[in-house]
Amino acid sequence: MNDTSNAIPPRLRIALYQPDIPGNTGTILRLAACLGLSVDIIEPAGFDISDRNLKRSGMDYLASVALTRHVNWQRFDEWRREDGRRLVLASTKAALPYTRFEFRADDILLFGRESAGVPDHVHETADARILIPMMAGQRSINVAMSAAMIAGEALKQTCWN
16 A cells, blocks of 8 residues: 655646637636646647736746647647546536536646637537526636636635535
């Protein structure tokens, strides 16, 4: 039997699929730093994701966040499969409310582009699809707000109890 008492438990991750808006990415990086989450950025992004730009949008929180950049969807998907991570996609096309989903501490919460979400092949790859119920006639909630709501529920279920 292996002694895992000193092992670092897997942590919840937020993945951003080709983000469009630096301010939203910065807000999510700040959220992740404050809550101890890791962030994956799946390129290409709709803006220059140089460390300089990320520092501007993420303020002084960038140094505190575990950030991994993936050159494309294929590389990200290969990595997460090798790591045995479940991919949970936030989507307006989903049927299951995020508050009824059973999260795991090692889930990756995937959020799509602000302008277009994720393409069908990414949608189909997800292990689970969840949504934030909204009032009829509304398109979507800001991606940073969505990430905060869903990450909060996931943390509540997995480590704040």
